[in-house]
Amino acid sequence: MKINFYLFVLLTFLLTNLTFSQEIWINEFSYNCADSLIGVPEGDEFVEIVAPVGTDMSQYGLILYYYENNDAYYTYSFSRLSGIVTSVNQSAGKGYYVVLTENSYRLEKFTPIPEGVSFITIDTRNAGFVNTEGGILLVHAESGEVIHGVSYEMPKDIDLPISLMLKLEEVDFEWATLPELEITSSTVDAIKPPLKDDGNSPPYNSIKMIGSGFSRMWTTTTGKEISTPGSLNYNQSALPVELSSFFLTAVSNGVKLKWITETETNNFGFEVERKTSNTDWSTLGFVNGNGNSNSPKEYSYIDNVKKNDKYSYRLKQIDNTGQFAYSKIEVIDFTKQPQYNLTQNYPNPFNPSTSISFTLPRSEVVRLTVYNLLGQKIKTLIDEFKEAGVHYVNFEAKDLNSGIYIYTIETVSFTQTRKMTLIK
Numbered sequence: 001m002k003i004n005f006y007l008f009v010l011l012t013f014l015l016t017n018l019t020f021s022q023e024i025w026i027n028e029f030s031y032n033c034a035d036s037l038i039g040v041p042e043g044d045e046f047v048e049i050v051a052p053v054g055t056d057m058s059q060y061g062l063i064l065y066y067y068e069n070n071d072a073y074y075t076y077s078f079s080r081l082s083g084i085v086t087s088v089n090q091s092a093g094k095g096y097y098v099v100l101t102e103n104s105y106r107l108e109k110f111t112p113i114p115e116g117v118s119f120i121t122i123d124t125r126n127a128g129f130v131n132t133e134g135g136i137l138l139v140h141a142e143s144g145e146v147i148h149g150v151s152y153e154m155p156k157d158i159d160l161p162i163s164l165m166l167k168l169e170e171v172d173f174e175w176a177t178l179p180e181l182e183i184t185s186s187t188v189d190a191i192k193p194p195l196k197d198d199g200n201s202p203p204y205n206s207i208k209m210i211g212s213g214f215s216r217m218w219t220t221t222t223g224k225e226i227s228t229p230g231s232l233n234y235n236q237s238a239l240p241v242e243l244s245s246f247f248l249t250a251v252s253n254g255v256k257l258k259w260i261t262e263t264e265t266n267n268f269g270f271e272v273e274r275k276t277s278n279t280d281w282s283t284l285g286f287v288n289g290n291g292n293s294n295s296p297k298e299y300s301y302i303d304n305v306k307k308n309d310k311y312s313y314r315l316k317q318i319d320n321t322g323q324f325a326y327s328k329i330e331v332i333d334f335t336k337q338p339q340y341n342l343t344q345n346y347p348n349p350f351n352p353s354t355s356i357s358f359t360l361p362r363s364e365v366v367r368l369t370v371y372n373l374l375g376q377k378i379k380t381l382i383d384e385f386k387e388a389g390v391h392y393v394n395f396e397a398k399d400l401n402s403g404i405y406i407y408t409i410e411t412v413s414f415t416q417t418r419k420m421t422l423i424k
Helices: 002-014 034-038
Strands: 025-030 046-052 060-068 072-080 094-100 118-121 134-140 146-152 162-165 180-183 188-191 207-209 218-220 241-251 254-276 282-293 297-303 310-319 324-326 330-333 353-360 364-371 377-386 389-396 403-410 415-422
Touching: 025 134, 025 146, 146 180, 218 324, 241 310, 241 330, 241 353, 241 389, 282 297, 282 310, 353 364, 377 389
Parallel strands: 072 162, 094 118, 146 188
Antiparallel strands: 025 046, 025 207, 046 094, 060 072, 060 134, 134 146, 162 180, 207 218, 241 254, 254 282, 254 297, 254 310, 310 324, 310 330, 353 389, 364 377, 364 403, 403 415
């Protein structure tokens, strides 16, 4: 039985494009500018994607969506990409790819794309990127798998995960026929006001990622900074803190927050913030940073709360100059009956460690195992009795080669498998 299961998993992977890598992300974008104040379509729209030099972008697509009438999120556009990522302005083997819309006509005047950088202008039927609540998803074109995304100007009372109502009738892929697509914080970044590219911004502003890879920290171009489609961001290589994991655990006296940094530069520390179903974000406390560090550092904080509400947490990382950036948001909900679930590891891809979480609706023996694509066992992470609730496990892969690995959870009545990518 188990042999057949692993053969099935192996065949599933072999039938997909094994050259496909998740080492690709949305790095910068702009969707609004001062033109909109005088009734002129936004003129500086773009999405900048970072990917390894030589990447064939035709295997990816871009989904655009919007938030309608305080009701739900709906997709309105899908475009398959094309072209090869060139070495122009490449950094550490990764280059740039830029997506434009019909409303990008002012970029050439203010922040032109460097010559030689691949770009594409997609047809959104003049809709462009919505200038209020909306989002952008980079997906694998044929499977619909979300690689990375941004959900911008999200209302304060909404958190990931959310469901997208799919309205893509003319898209000729099987995944587009589904009624909805769920997006989660493991692949999509929730960007909330006051961080936004608003209608008062000039046509050279944008929202950009701080640092590189899946730092999950964002800021806006301010002061003398301008948008940089196809080039290194102003502070791209100066990530103050490389946050490799951030997760929550229910403990006897409340909620325990734990996070790990891989490197730190001028890190003053972290403010811990919480939001409930009835209150907005508030600061709970402060945890000192390690200043400068090139080795992993672990941090934790316990919030003594009653287990009768839905709690959202985020970290406000502050450097020694006073600049700050927010982490992704993690949520723990004590109002719902837990269901079996094995989440996508975070970060993914990873090097060398990643965090895996799972939920048990009842206390029982659970086994969590990592395999290679041949079905050979690499490591048993857990094989013991666990209490009902959410659990987190750290997987260290410093002795393994780069590649795709499979991790599986097994209980008496539940089995689930996911894949993860190690890139060194």
